[in-house]
Amino acid sequence: MRIKNVKVYREDKSFEEGEICIRDGLFAAPGEETENSGEQEETLDGEGCYAIPGLIDIHFHGCMGHDFCDGTEEAIEEIAKYEASVGVTGINPATMTLPVEELEEILATGAAYGKKQQAQPDPARADFLGVNMEGPFISEEKKGAQDARNIRLCDVEIFHRFQKAAEGTVNYIGVAPEKEGALEFVEAVKDEVHVSLAHTNADYDSAKAAYDRGACHAVHLYNAMPAFTHRAPGVVGAVADSPHVMAELICDGVHIHPAMVRATFKMLGEDRIIFISDSMRATGMPDGRYTLGGLDVDVKGNHATLVSDGALAGSATNLMDCVRTAVKKMDIPLETAVACATMNPAKSLGVYETRGSITPGKKADLVLLDKDLRLKAVIKDGNVLTETGR
Template identity: 90%
Template sequence: MHIRNVRVYREDKSFAEGDIYIKDGLFAEPQAVCGDQEESVDGEGGYAIPGLIDIHFHGCMGYDFCDGTQEAIKGIAEYEASVGVTGINPATMTLPVEELEAILATGAAYGKTQEEHPDPERADFLGVNMEGPFISEAKKGAQDARNILLCDVDIFHRFQRAAEGTVKYIGVAPEREGALDFVEAVKDEVHVSLAHTNADYDSAKAAYDRGACHAVHLYNAMPAFTHRAPGVVGAVADSPHVMAELICDGVHIHPAVVRATFKMLGEDRIIFISDSMRATGMPDGRYTLGGLDVDVKGNHATLVSDGALAGSVTNLMDCVRTAVKKMDIPLGTAVACATMNPAKSLGVYESRGSITVGKKADLVLLDQDLNLKAVIKDGKMLTGKGR
């Protein structure tokens, strides 16, 4: 395949007019393609960016990863690919341990089947982000308090065995009993993230000093960042090895705070996530998240019980658009936060996350207004059956 007349996204976060060549599902040098009877695609002067990677979301199109079925994961993966998200690392909720084990086992089985029988119409399954159960009841958000547990290394290993090693992130509330010892015990096996926590600055910083390296949806489900009590946000700022998730759906974080966070952390430490739930891509109405009822109206999803935000109903590509058009984040920076940065965090940057010769040819073509024109997955143009 030869893609011409397009502004190509580069690893330095800039765009350059040029061509893209694809052969055998990988980005290729021109000489490897020229002379073949290759498919030619006119980019019409728009943008070519890498396929997006969402490391934290729950579902879409009526499905949730915690449904625990192959059908649900397949439906999720088809929708995500159709909107330009070509790599997925879905998140679990705070559920009973045995139920989580079954969900993780289903995810691992799906991943193996996908490797054996690739389908370019579906986003690649890259692992799992466990948002619970080792969190704080004080900041549980849409998590079910009945299933919250203290950190337990043995239970984590049960999760990882069920997942066949595919758990990439495990969330903890560092202020709770045993949490810091847990961080030190598992830090070499998984990314430990601070999630749904009521930790003050000292507790959060201690966790990061002991080996935690990630922050789940910064600002949400944690204490506010203030001048005398900087909390988790301040600890993230003071821990250069930590990467932080941001939900740029226009609901969870004010645009001024998003801009301030880039100034505070720098563009290389921020990962855009959607945190989308099953109502994404669906009409307004009542849905569920982690067994709890959620009302969805427009781009707001709130718990029926107490009105707390319950994830988002915005896919990651729309979050990128919102960051650029409504939050004044430069396009090159926003793209990095949804492609290169998550790929680096997951440890898959050698094979995906940029338009680089030898990497997987996962590509999104946008027009000059950032509307989706086409998705190319594994070097093949999607037919759009997931839309």
């Protein structure tokens, strides 16, 4: 396949007018597919669209009435189908703070789905890349929409139970470093999983100690953590002072003020920021009452709040819409926003060799956007899911 007349997003984070070649589900060097194939070349006219890699969401819970924690392969299939339809071709869904045995079952289901998907690839569904465990090793004070009844102290044995059930697919585990045993936990598992600071009431010193001991990630920066102030910089200050740490941002226009998003880019730089959606099951659905982690949530527009206390309960916005919001309402350059939803998450997950950029040899997952960033086509593994003109 040849996709002509597009602005191609390059690894140096620039757009260049040109074309994209695909052979056997992978990006190919221009002309390579015609040299190795006797069949007539399929051509897609990109009509001047931006051509960007398929997005990767490393932290979200669900969409279209389904949640990863529903614990069924059918739910994951429907989630993966929706995500692919909006240009998110790689997913790393998140768990909630639930009983240990229930989490083991959810993780086992995710692992089974992942193996099934590898054995029987379906280009109409986003690739399952693993799991982001947001709980249960978090803080009661900053639990947000997590169920406090299931919060536990960090426990290496329990983490290994999780990873065994998940067949090694847990990529991130969240901790509150101020809690008893948390720093020792970080040191014990840092070589097995990305340790995140998540739903924590830690001050600067506690957070920095965790990062110095091997934690390397921050879950939805600014949310479910102490405020960033000039005398008490908290977790945000510790992230800023820890160059190896990558931080998630929810750019849905609800969770973080645009000025703070811009300030974060100035503070951390564009290579350390990962856009996430943190979307819950109401995403793609009408306004109404839904559940998240067993708790009731009211959704109106893109606001999702707990019925019990009004706390923000994830988002009702997919990652592609977050990218649009970052560009159109937060003044983040498109080139930067794309990197934060493709290259940066791929690098954090350790899969940049195979996805995350439009590079010969990588999976042919890409999205075409018009000048107003409206979705014109999704191509996954070289298969056109939604298409513009030919």
